[in-house]
Amino acid sequence: xxxxxxxxxxxxxxxxxxxxxxxxxxxxxxxxxxxxxxxxxxxxxxxxxxxxxxxxxxxxxxxxxxxxxxxxxxxxxxxxxxxxxxxxxxxxxxxxxxxxxxxxxxxxxxxxxxxxxxxxxxxxxxxxxxxxxxxxxxxxxxxxxxxxxxxxxxxxxxxxxxxxxxxxxxxxxxxxxxxxxxxxxxxxxxxxxxxxxxxxxxxxxxxxxxxxxxxxxxxxxxxxxxxxxxxxxxxxxxxxxxxxxxxxxxxxxxxxxxxxxxxxxxxxxxxxxxxxxxxxxxxxxxxxxxxxxxxxxxxxxxxxxxxxxxxxxxxxxxxxxxxxxxxxxxxxxxxxxxxxxxxxxxxxxxxxxxxxxxxxxxxxxxxxxxxxxxxxxxxxxxxxxxxxxxxxxxxxxxxxxxxxxxxxxxxxxxxxxxxxxxxxxxxxxxxxxxxxxxxxxxxxxxxxxxxxxxxxxxxxxxxxxxxxxxxxxxxxxxxxxxxxxxxxxxxxxxxxxxxxxxxxxxxxxxxxxxxxxxxxxxxxxxxxxxxxxxxxxxxxxxxxxxxxxxxxxxxxxxxxxxxxxxxxxx
DNA sequence: GCCGTTTTCGGCCCGACTGTTTTCAGTCG
Numbered sequence: 001x002x003x004x005x006x007x008x009x010x011x012x013x014x015x016x017x018x019x020x021x022x023x024x025x026x027x028x029x030x031x032x033x034x035x036x037x038x039x040x041x042x043x044x045x046x047x048x049x050x051x052x053x054x055x056x057x058x059x060x061x062x063x064x065x066x067x068x069x070x071x072x073x074x075x076x077x078x079x080x081x082x083x084x085x086x087x088x089x090x091x092x093x094x095x096x097x098x099x100x101x102x103x104x105x106x107x108x109x110x111x112x113x114x115x116x117x118x119x120x121x122x123x124x125x126x127x128x129x130x131x132x133x134x135x136x137x138x139x140x141x142x143x144x145x146x147x148x149x150x151x152x153x154x155x156x157x158x159x160x161x162x163x164x165x166x167x168x169x170x171x172x173x174x175x176x177x178x179x180x181x182x183x184x185x186x187x188x189x190x191x192x193x194x195x196x197x198x199x200x201x202x203x204x205x206x207x208x209x210x211x212x213x214x215x216x217x218x219x220x221x222x223x224x225x226x227x228x229x230x231x232x233x234x235x236x237x238x239x240x241x242x243x244x245x246x247x248x249x250x251x252x253x254x255x256x257x258x259x260x261x262x263x264x265x266x267x268x269x270x271x272x273x274x275x276x277x278x279x280x281x282x283x284x285x286x287x288x289x290x291x292x293x294x295x296x297x298x299x300x301x302x303x304x305x306x307x308x309x310x311x312x313x314x315x316x317x318x319x320x321x322x323x324x325x326x327x328x329x330x331x332x333x334x335x336x337x338x339x340x341x342x343x344x345x346x347x348x349x350x351x352x353x354x355x356x357x358x359x360x361x362x363x364x365x366x367x368x369x370x371x372x373x374x375x376x377x378x379x380x381x382x383x384x385x386x387x388x389x390x391x392x393x394x395x396x397x398x399x400x401x402x403x404x405x406x407x408x409x410x411x412x413x414x415x416x417x418x419x420x421x422x423x424x425x426x427x428x429x430x431x432x433x434x435x436x437x438x439x440x441x442x443x444x445x446x447x448x449x450x451x452x453x454x455x456x457x458x459x460x461x462x463x464x465x466x467x468x469x470x471x472x473x474x475x476x477x478x479x480x481x482x483x484x485x486x487x488x489x490x491x492x493x494x495x496x497x498x499x500x501x502x503x504x505x506x507x508x509x510x511x512x513x514x515x516x517x518x519x520x521x522x523x524x525x526x527x528x529x530x531x532x533x534x535x536x537x538x539x540x541x542x543x544x545x546x547x548x549x550x551x552x553x554x555x556x557x558x559x560x561x562x563x564x565x566x567x568x569x570x
Numbered sequence: 571g572c573c574g575t576t577t578t579c580g581g582c583c584c585g586a587c588t589g590t591t592t593t594c595a596g597t598c599g
């Protein structure tokens with residue numbers, strides 16, 4: 001569904017160009033909103049276009065629908081070409097420099113002829129920028145620093161990296177917050193698979209002291225801002241972290257506000273206004289009387305608006321507010337619901353721990369079972385098991401199970417889906433396994449049609465229980481392969497194959513949008529850590545996060561069941 | 571440009587911080 005992303009990118013770019021042109025912010029917002037809606041569609045936009053139903057996409061009206069239509073039909077958009085003609089291409093990239101917005105970029109272009117980042121840097125270094133109205137020496141220096149940061153910045157980081165960085169910060173600040181609390185907000189709290197920057201909120205008796213400690217941490221590379229209630233730093237490896245100090249009486253409204261998403265908040269505020277209430281991070285305020293209602297918890301905020309509590313992972317304005325109004329919010333799965341792990345590697349292939357060690361680790365986590373799914377023989381590089389070794393392992397697991405008390409080891413394998421969709425181990429051997437996980441590990445470059453056919457062929461093999469890391473992406477390193485995920489999900493439903501949410505922070509696929517789609521289709525989901533050592537079992541929390549973002553409940557997840565009721569054990 | 575259990579026209583979330591301004595505009599989240 002590359003066209004969805006292409007279309008969304010086009011709309012995003014139009015929004016940027018309109019911004020630079022000085023168009024109404026509402027128009028800009030409209031294009032951005034439409035772009036986001038297209039980006040998160042779980043249907044191929046070409047199908048929607050073919051059904052002449054583009055305007056059914058929320059945020060897409062007549063004007064944008066026509067533009068999308070023209071683009072899909074001809075591969076071009078005259079309106080867009082016209083915009084590009086009048087605005088130098090480099091201006092869009094200048095907008096990406098933190099601190100520079102459309103007004104500033106436009107001013108620098110019209111008054112100083114600056115059309116890209118290189119020219120901007122030159123102007124700043126030669127002290128020509130400070131002559132512009134509203135500019136000064138400080139601003140000039142800040143722009144130079146911002147450009148340097150922009151050039152070394154790595155973009156969004158994985159949720160896992162953000163999570164571990166947050167832990168590190170908490171450990172450091174621990175001694176300062178004995179009398180208060182610090183919690184994450186923003187996309188980190190919502191559990192997005194990538195995080196742009198880290199938002200932290202704190203309640204503390206001596207805000208000044210906490211802010212000073214925060215900007216003085218050893219990991220700080222640069223302090224971008226430091227005020228009474230908020231500070232912003234960039235770590236040495238270029239991750240931005242914001243810290244805000246809150247008042248205890250406003251904790252609920254503030255946490256709600258800074259958790260976002262922006263779209264969720266906008267809709268929530270609109271609902272508030274309809275009830276005569278203005279919602280800010282400080283309080284709910286009666287518009288007429290000016291009376292303030294303080295909320296110490298998020299639950300109170302939602303309650304005052306007549307809504308049940310909406311978990312952070314759902315707050316993306318993808319129907320959660322409507323579901324809350326209708327009383328149809330899901331009871332999201334939690335880490336405590338997980339009973340086992342169905343994707344684990346041992347030292348029989350490229351893992352580092354023995355079967356016994358893994359069994360013990362599973363027990364320590366309260367699991368009833370884990371499936372040992374070492375690589376099959378195609379992955380020679382990962383020490384893949386051939387038929388004989390796998391049979392040996394099956395015997396060894398049977399032997400161990402007789403000694404184990406609370407944990408059952410399931411014998412399994414992670415087989416390779418070859419380029420033509422066949423499996424690299426014979427069915428006779430697969431049939432002897434408790435769990436067979438299948439995945440693509442090669443020929444990622446196949447076109448969408450070939451890849452889709454390949455995967456579906458594998459799923460039609462009755463021995464295949466789970467399709468692992470279904471898009472093959474490695475966040476920030478490798479794009480997902482081209483595959484028609486809707487067709488794959490329909491095949492999963494038809495063949496009874498479970499789709500995996502791979503809990504590795506660099507993978508985290510199936511992604512949330514398709515998890516939700518899978519649920520709608522009645523496809524089961526397995527959350528697997530793909531652990532290569534016993535501590536890798538702890539990655540489960542990241543997989544559960546994705547499941548929650550996909551609206552999953554306990555009953556939707558295979559490994560939230562006990563071993564004896566697993567659907568594919570015969 | 572989109573949208574409608576007060577609206578098909580007139581709205582569209584709200585406040586902190588910064589740098590430059592003597593009272594505010596721009597940017598960000």
